Amino acid sequence: xxxxxxxxxxxxxxxxxxxxxxxxxxxxxxxxxxxxxxxxxxxxxxxxxxxxxxxxxxxxxxxxxxxxxxxxxxxxxxxxxxxxxxxxxxxxxxxxxxxxxxxxxxxxxxxxxxxxxxxxxxxxxxxxxxxxxxxxxxxxxxxxxxxxxxxxxxxxxxxxxxxxxxxxxxxxxxxxxxxxxxxxxxxxxxxxxxxxxxxxxxxxxxxxxxxxxxxxxxxxxxxxxxxxxxxxxxxxxxxxxxxxxxxxxxxxxxxxxxxxxxxxxxxxxxxxxxxxxxxxxxxxxxxxxxxxxxxxxxxxxxxxxxxxxxxxxxxxxxxxxxxxxxxxxxxxxxxxxxxxxxxxxxxxxxxxxxxxxxxxxxxxxxxxxxxxxxxxxxxxxxxxxxxxxxxxxxxxxxxxxxxxxxxxxxxxxxxxxxxxxxxxxxxxxxxxxxxxxxxxxxxxxxxxxxxxxxxxxxxxxxxxxxxxxxxxxxxxxxxxxxxxxxxxxxxxxxxxxxxxxxxxxxx
Numbered sequence: 001x002x003x004x005x006x007x008x009x010x011x012x013x014x015x016x017x018x019x020x021x022x023x024x025x026x027x028x029x030x031x032x033x034x035x036x037x038x039x040x041x042x043x044x045x046x047x048x049x050x051x052x053x054x055x056x057x058x059x060x061x062x063x064x065x066x067x068x069x070x071x072x073x074x075x076x077x078x079x080x081x082x083x084x085x086x087x088x089x090x091x092x093x094x095x096x097x098x099x100x101x102x103x104x105x106x107x108x109x110x111x112x113x114x115x116x117x118x119x120x121x122x123x124x125x126x127x128x129x130x131x132x133x134x135x136x137x138x139x140x141x142x143x144x145x146x147x148x149x150x151x152x153x154x155x156x157x158x159x160x161x162x163x164x165x166x167x168x169x170x171x172x173x174x175x176x177x178x179x180x181x182x183x184x185x186x187x188x189x190x191x192x193x194x195x196x197x198x199x200x201x202x203x204x205x206x207x208x209x210x211x212x213x214x215x216x217x218x219x220x221x222x223x224x225x226x227x228x229x230x231x232x233x234x235x236x237x238x239x240x241x242x243x244x245x246x247x248x249x250x251x252x253x254x255x256x257x258x259x260x261x262x263x264x265x266x267x268x269x270x271x272x273x274x275x276x277x278x279x280x281x282x283x284x285x286x287x288x289x290x291x292x293x294x295x296x297x298x299x300x301x302x303x304x305x306x307x308x309x310x311x312x313x314x315x316x317x318x319x320x321x322x323x324x325x326x327x328x329x330x331x332x333x334x335x336x337x338x339x340x341x342x343x344x345x346x347x348x349x350x351x352x353x354x355x356x357x358x359x360x361x362x363x364x365x366x367x368x369x370x371x372x373x374x375x376x377x378x379x380x381x382x383x384x385x386x387x388x389x390x391x392x393x394x395x396x397x398x399x400x401x402x403x404x405x406x407x408x409x410x411x412x413x414x415x416x417x418x419x420x421x422x423x424x425x426x427x428x429x430x431x432x433x434x435x436x437x438x439x440x441x442x443x444x445x446x447x448x449x450x451x452x453x454x455x456x457x458x459x460x461x462x463x464x465x466x467x468x469x470x471x472x473x474x475x476x477x478x479x480x481x482x483x484x485x486x487x488x489x490x491x492x493x494x495x496x497x498x499x500x501x502x503x504x505x506x507x
Contacts, residue, residue: 058322065325073332074124077339081126090179091128094338095298096186097144099134099195101307102465103393107135109307110188117331118186118303125339129186134195136454138461141199148203156287158208184338184484185298189305190382191465194472197379198464200297201472207288217452226412227445229420294480299343301484302378303334306385313388337484346481349377349473378483379471386467397462401455408451415444 041049085091098110111133122129134140153159154173161173187193221227308316320327419441421427429437439447463469 055322062322062325066328069325069328070120070332073121073336077121077125077336080339081124091126092183093128093130093179094122094183094186094301095180096129096131096188097134097140097192097196098131098188099140099192099465100136101189101191101309102137102397103390104307104309108133110192110305113305113327113331114186114188114303117327118335121332121335122339125335127339134192136458136461137191137465138195138457140192140195141202141461141464142457144196144199145202145206148200149206149208152203152291153208156208158283158287180298181296183298184301186301186303186334186338187381188303189307190385192305193302193381194465194469195461198472200477201474204294204476205290205474208283209288213453214449217449217456221448226409226448227416227441292476294474294476297477297480297482299482299484300346301334301338302381304330304382304385306388308388310390310392333486337486340487342485342487343482344485346478346483347376347378348475348478348481349379379473389467394467397466398459401458405451405455408448412444412448415439416441419444 040046096111096114098108098114100107101109111131114131119129132140132143134143150159154161185196187196308320415438418438422429422433422438423441464472
């Protein structure tokens with residue numbers, strides 16, 4: 001057999017495998033995997049891997065620092081939980097107040113902040129707590145005011161104290177008051193502080209008369225004529241048969257035989273509004289006047305809180321997600337101030353014409369500023385958080401309520417006409433009304449009462465928490481309020497450590 005001079009008779013032999021490749025060639029690993037040569041990823045993959053690794057590393061570092069900071073403060077206070085408690089004593093207890101952020105549908109955000117950043121340190125020190133939350137603007141202020149008025153009525157003997165089924169030791173009014181003063185009040189955010197001060201002022205300045213909001217609204221609704229039926233044009237005396245020259249009595253001409261509720265239709269109710277029961281009872285003028293001095297209140301712990309919502313705040317949300325250690329430190333420091341129990345007088349706003357300085361002991365609390373000089377009052381707590389309110393909510397809060405109210409009253413006559421026509425059987429139900437029955441007149445009255453109560457409560461609450469509204473204040477609070485502050489001894493130790501560090505660096 002002849003072959004061309006350029007062709008080879010034998011096939012090309014593969015290079016002989018050596019080392020690791022020779023050991024792995026009978027393991028079932030594809031030979032192509034053994035021949036792979038490592039190379040750098042492409043530009044896009046390098047960008048992806050770099051960004052992902054950086055964000056993951058920063059996230060893990062932040063969460064590691066959060067655990068370290070929280071554990072650091074837990075170690076500082078956990079010895080308080082080891083102190084033995086008498087069997088008849090109660091643990092230290094604080095009251096936590098939180099309220100809704102403007103424009104946020106979730107009213108529990110402030111309480112979530114407390115539970116996540118403040119509560120772990122309090123639990124480590126065996127401090128009990130009670131959380132009171134306002135679901136809508138103004139709820140917290142009304143509750144605090146009613147609690148204070150109820151306590152005033154009980155102390156004056158106008159209302160009996162609550163009856164306990166079992167009388168326990170250390171449950172007298174004096175013991176409860178002492179435990180409240182030893183505990184404290186936790187205020188989460190500027191909004192909560194405004195409602196707390198508004199409720200405090202109302203409770204100590206308003207009268208003790210019990211007011212039923214639904215009853216007051218019912219009296220007002222009687223006069224506005226929203227549910228009045230139009231009078232017929234014909235003369236009822238000429239169109240109705242007479243008996244001995246007298247018209248036949250009708251429900252509108254008969255006096256009411258008994259009092260009617262606020263939801264009774266007007267054609268079955270008398271014209272006199274005196275049938276409605278009056279709320280509360282008469283209180284002597286001497287007891288109904290506000291006290292000249294307010295008793296000491298539990299110390300206040302300020303916890304700064306900002307809730308970023310809206311598209312424009314997304315960059316800030318991302319930044320806070322990767323810097324959660326700042327919130328952990330703020331919450332732990334606030335809890336540490338409360339546990340250590342160092343307090344100072346409340347820095348009140350300067351009164352008109354005041355030129356004297358406050359009396360304060362510099363060894364126990366920071367000196368309070370001189371009245372004649374510009375000072376920062378404690379009423380300015382959290383004022384910087386008001387710039388983060390959702391702008392659309394601040395601008396349109398009242399207009400949205402007015403729009404909802406006007407729309408409701410525009411559709412009310414048609415609903416009333418349908419309800420009365422069906423009640424008098426002047427027409428039959430339609431196919432849609434059979435599946436979805438329209439509301440009756442009594443249900444419409446109840447619906448209007450609920451809507452008006454909510455709208456007016458929202459307007460009242462917005463007047464309290466609006467950025468344009470100042471914090472409620474009464475000069476009698478100056479001697480009754482106190483604020484938790486950083487321990488003085490620890491601050492002095494920090495200052496000494498800093499001075500020692502500066503001297504060593506100078507040498």
